[in-house]
Amino acid sequence: MIGYEPPTALPRDLLERADMRAAIAAHDFGTVFSLARSEAKISYSKIATECDIKPNRVGELARGQGSVTTFEKIARIADALRIPGHMLGLAARDWEAGVPAVDLRGEDVRRRKFVKAAVGGGLAAGLPVLTRPPVGRRIGSDLPRQLRERTARLRRLDDILGGGDTYPVYVSEYQDTKSIIRDYQHTEATRQGLLSVLAEQAQQAGWAAFDAGRSGDATSLYKASYMAAVEAQDPALAGNALAFLAYQSVNRQDGMETATRSVEEAGPEAPPSVRALLNERLAWAYAVAGCGTECERALEAAGAALAEADDTPQPDWAAWVDATELQIMAGRCWTELRRPLRAVPVLTKALNSYADAHARDKSLYLSWLATSYLHAGEVEEAAKVVGRALDLAAEVASVRPRQRLNPLIEQLHPHHGLSAVADVLEKASVA
Template identity: 60%
Template sequence: MDRRTVLHAATTSGLAAALPALHRPDASRRVTPAHVERLRARTARLRRLDMVLGGGDTYRVYLAEVQHTKHLLRSRSFTGESRRLLTGLLAEQAQQAGWAAFDGGRPGDATDLYEESRGYAREAGDDDLYGNSLAFLAYGAGDRRAAVTTAQDSCATITARTPATVRALLYERLAWASAVDGRAIGAERALDAARDALNGAPEGEPQPDWAAWVDHTELDIMTGRCWTELRRPLRAVPVLTRALGRYPDDNARDKALYLSWLARAYLTAGEVEEAAVTVGRAVDLAHGVASERPLQRIVPLIDDLRHHGDVPAVRGLMAHLAA
């Protein structure tokens, strides 16, 4: 799906109309586990939008899913385990909507949705989603120490039954919180635990769709981001360079973000030319994406590079931006 084609369709007829074959499955007055699974499959399809669109475009779509599921829980009767399953799905949907809110510059809405998700996950008895709600809260927390504590609480939900990608995701978020708080040893230990989780995944182990994007490439990128935050560019640059070489440009928002950490690592190392070139790539990828986060990362980098106006690569970048 081409990102700019979808954006053009969305501006003319609305995003929902621009998405093919995503009508909600019909439900009778009684919701069955089979109906919940069809809704879960729809949620998984909609999640793919996050790969090509920013939260500014997807927030209302994901929030509408949350509201629809709440309506079902209020207005329908249920068979078997369908109510518990639907409540777990609501926790998953609230996390996705919260992520879009965070990405689209609505941090307050994001926190509210993560807190809602935590309550739904507890009600559904879903430890994995409960742990992930805490990881989301830690990721967006403004208080660095509180973020580490919340991330540690999320990792405390891990059991022998926790899927490998979920374990890795929770440890990644703990590593990030630790790095932002300047805790190098804690960050490295958490990254090692995440890598052990992925390396030790039993063959054929089912992984939840909401954590399926966690792989060794993503872990390498998080590793580089952590070392950048800890001002260790000699560790950050090689791992980020290798990982981003494998990372597709189609995931424009995320790659722009990840390139911003590579650029910051170059600047920390005094490699101004490489930083300027990398920022230019990030700017091009971020163009047209309805996400606040790339700009939040790129603008400070540009400001720092302005102090190196005598460097040809920086002059080229500024000319490119002006154009």
């Protein structure tokens, strides 16, 4: 409320400090707690009470042990400390003027207004509801750009949350854009732009569905994305839709054929990040099928595409692909091909620089490192890595980490006499 600051509200000058802003942007709440205690004199016990976290957990986070990854806990912490939504990458914007829709600096701005909707944990509350004209009125030509920017901001949620949290948000955005295309007048150029956004949103929703274990929904969304991208004459997005379908395929031959089509569909004129992404996924399809030579050739193509990258803006949906991601994919491929001498070094190096804040992805990637250790007969090292992956995956709304880790845990059971294995088996039993 205006004129009232509870004891746990972070002072505005502290919120504006570069180290605090960086910690919040990375969802490094351990550093936030540490700075709150040292600079604002807010005790860990007070933080624990207001943020609904056990006191010892607050201390562990402040010492860099673990991370906060569930939406409910992130929202609770941000509410208690009065962290505004724009600091988490969810600033509301006015659709017409392209400026903040509310004064983010006001004392009465509560974080939940930006990231918590009343129904279904709607994480899109950080963005304004689109104010639409009456049905039949013409949509402005700038709307596709605005929707694409909105989609890019929402995509950041996937960095820290699992598909179980993000799927309702992403599929709602997709359905809203479908209704805009259906119900409002627009020029052909605007329609083409809207269809391109629709294809992007369908892929985003499909990925969340896949991550949440809703494979049927994911397949339907990927197919709808492909159709929209083709109609929009957007070959890069069409290729990416096929790559998603290939990644989800359980049939090795179908996966290779679809992944090959994805690269061909995007074509040689696609942005470098897109070609790198699609060739990465092609390499994965080859690795799963046991085709080592073809896999290595695709990885080299992905690396060559990345090397072409310059200052030209890349599509947001592919901009996350970098040298570290390529290393991780290479390590995963070598693991699938049962070549631990190649897999372990590259995965170890890449994961050493991979932030724990990306808990779902890091736990998944660690599962491939553990698999390679098992291939090499290094059971104790595998157990240690599985334990780390279990810690990271514990609070993420994604089915995939545990799906990957359960078979590894079964393989560790015969070695329960080793202390490292016994420890991880106990951890797995209560996880």
